[in-house]
Amino acid sequence: MMPLNYAILKYFTKVEEACADDVINALKDTYGNFKALNKKDVITALMTAEANGLIEETRFELDNNNELKVYYHAHEEGAATINKYIKD
């Protein structure tokens, strides 16, 4: 089991794109009991990763509840950096 932040970053090397809800759904089986696996903290983690060039925004939209969903993906360089420093 890897740290939650690592798992969040690693997830983006395995999918085309994802938003915070996708991350939570994908990781809830393993990290469901982690307090930090909530929308607010995951959004902060994603925006921090974006600010540091590990992932980049692809698109955004409002869902049926009028909540903002921002999608990100790991570009080639970002994915290579994540895979280099975070091993499976």
Added chain:
Amino acid sequence: MIEVLGKVDVAAIAAKKKLSSQFFRKGIIIALFSGLMYGFYSAFLTLGMKNGVWADWYGANTAALSVFVITYLLGALGSAVNDICSAIWAMIVAAVKGKFGDFLRCINSVPGRVMILAALIGGPISSTAYVVGLQMAGSIVIPITALCPAIGAILGRILFKQQLNKRMTLGIIICVAASFIIGSTSIGADAQKGAFAGICIAFIAALGWGFEGCVAGYGTSMIDPEIGITIRQATSGIANLIILLPIFGIMAGNAKLSMELAYQAFTSGSSMIWFAVSGLCAYLSYMSWYRGNSMCGVALGMACNGTYSFWGPFCCYIVLGIIFGMDGWALPPVVWFGAIMMMFGILVISMNPLDLFRKRDTEI
């Protein structure tokens, strides 16, 4: 239909803009908070080292400690006690937030080891230099150590081939000039004994922290800042205690002395109260520094954190000078001028000051 989609798009764009703006502002506030907490950390650390057993060591000296021990070993001990207290706070917060397991998992990973390296550079070496400098020269050293963003920019250029343009070079010149102005006050007749040497030693702290900023900036792009700072303070505290203190003890001619002094320091209740407070402030300061850097970029984050060149002397003056009525903490106007000048220099290094206004324009 097109009109409906248009309305949705506008609402989504507005929501996205709000989210980005809030994130950016939060990053700046956190980074500024790190500077403020650094000021209180400095003030309470100094207070801790003036009470309990420390009052005797630095005062009557009934233990007959040598000048070397008083100057260097006690400086390292103060730093070790503070970092251990800080690490305990960090572990408590990590446990409360359910991150203690991740803290242990992160240690044995590449980013974790990078954080440990940063901790060793920024901890035993820089923290001790800072404390020794603070003891020798007083709060004048605080703006000196605020040179670390300038040093970070130079090291970034050398180690990571990062940008160092004319604006940044101008900022570095402003900082060096401000440093000279502040340093010149210690050469006067009423300056503390050993103040100039203290300033030189404090420069080592600036060098180490500039290096730490480069290295830890990378580490916190992957590690949760709260976990990162737990690794940092635990590594730093333990390394100070089991490596640096014995080395100073051997250099002082008594290897056991450091452990005896450490025991006395940790069991001195009236000083440990203040070390507990300084440890909490150090935890909040470093954690906010890492978090601010990772949220709004290292350049802007370090510029905001660099405001500790003002908060340091200010908090020492408030806590030690006003609240506890100690003499010698009021600063001459030229030091205030130098601190403000240095802050401006740091800002110029880290970013184009005009961008602050441009950012505001675009947000409006």
